[in-house]
Amino acid sequence: MPMGRNRSAILSCDTGAANFLSDALLQAGYDRPKVSETLGVAKLGTYAPRLLVVDFDHLRSDKLESIRQIRFVLPDCAIAVMSSNFKRTWARQCHMAGANGVFSSTSSMTKLATGLRHADRNGCYTDPAFAVPSSEN
Numbered sequence: 001m002p003m004g005r006n007r008s009a010i011l012s013c014d015t016g017a018a019n020f021l022s023d024a025l026l027q028a029g030y031d032r033p034k035v036s037e038t039l040g041v042a043k044l045g046t047y048a049p050r051l052l053v054v055d056f057d058h059l060r061s062d063k064l065e066s067i068r069q070i071r072f073v074l075p076d077c078a079i080a081v082m083s084s085n086f087k088r089t090w091a092r093q094c095h096m097a098g099a100n101g102v103f104s105s106t107s108s109m110t111k112l113a114t115g116l117r118h119a120d121r122n123g124c125y126t127d128p129a130f131a132v133p134s135s136e137n
Contacts, residue, residue, distance in 0.1 A: 005031075005050070006029060006030040006031050006050055006051075007030070007031050007034075007047070007048065007049045007050050007051075008025045008030040008031060008033040008034075008049050008050065008051045008052070008053070009033050009034045009035070009036065009044060009047060009049040009051075009052045009053070010022060010025070010033045010034070010035045010036070010052075010053045010054075010055070011036050011037075011038075011044075011052065011053070011054045011055060011059065012035065012037070012053075012054075012055030012058050012059075013037040013038070013055075013058045013059070013060065014055060014057075014058040017055045017057070017058060017082070017105075018035045018055070020109070021033070021053050021055065021082070021112075022035065023109060024053075024109050024112040024113045024116065025051070025053065025113075025116065027109060027110070027113040028112075028113035028114075028116045028117050029117065030050070030051060030116075033049075033053070034047055034049070041069050041070060041073045042073070044070065044073060044074060045073040045074060048074065048077070049074070049077055050077060050078065050120065051077065051078045051079075051080065051116065051119075051120050052070065052074065052077050052078070052079050052080070053080045053081075053082065053116070054066065054067070054070070054079065054080070054081045054082070054099075055082050055105075056081050056082055056083040056084075056085070056105075057082065057083065057084050057105050063081075063094075064093055064094070064097045065097075067079060067081065067094065067097040067098045067099050068097050068098055070098065071097070071098030078100040078101065078119055078120040078123075079098060079099045079100050079101070080099065080100060080101035080102075080103060080115075080116055080119050080125075081094050081099045081101070081102055081103065082103050082104075082105045082107075083102065083103070083104070083105060084104070084105040084106070086104065086129050086130055087130070088130055088131065090102075090130070091126050091127075091130035095124065095126070100119040100120070100123055100124055100125065101115060101116065101118070101119030101120075101124070101125040101126070101127075102125070102126050102127060102130060103115055103116075103125075103127045104127040104129035104130070106129070107127060107129075111127075115127060
């Protein structure tokens, strides 16, 4: 496969999370991801990844607005978000803001890699952790 066809990027300010996400992307068949600690939307637009993983647990800016900005700059990029907020309503809000995939921050590497491929190829994926009924949903 030509370099860049499976270009990926990670937005996370946590080194451990970024390393885990990087390994999952490599396992899913993507090129070594570019990692950024800040939301440089213009820089992301120039890099033009096919798949962007956003680590919500360590993102310092407004999470839903960040997805909207990324979606505007990268209309053809699959956007996957990692979150420890497992509310069904939260997953729905992420999708409505422009996320293709919503993933549990506790996902295994294999489950995450499989879900990332699904979100990229099929346009939508929600980790089963967000489907658990609760009084908050």
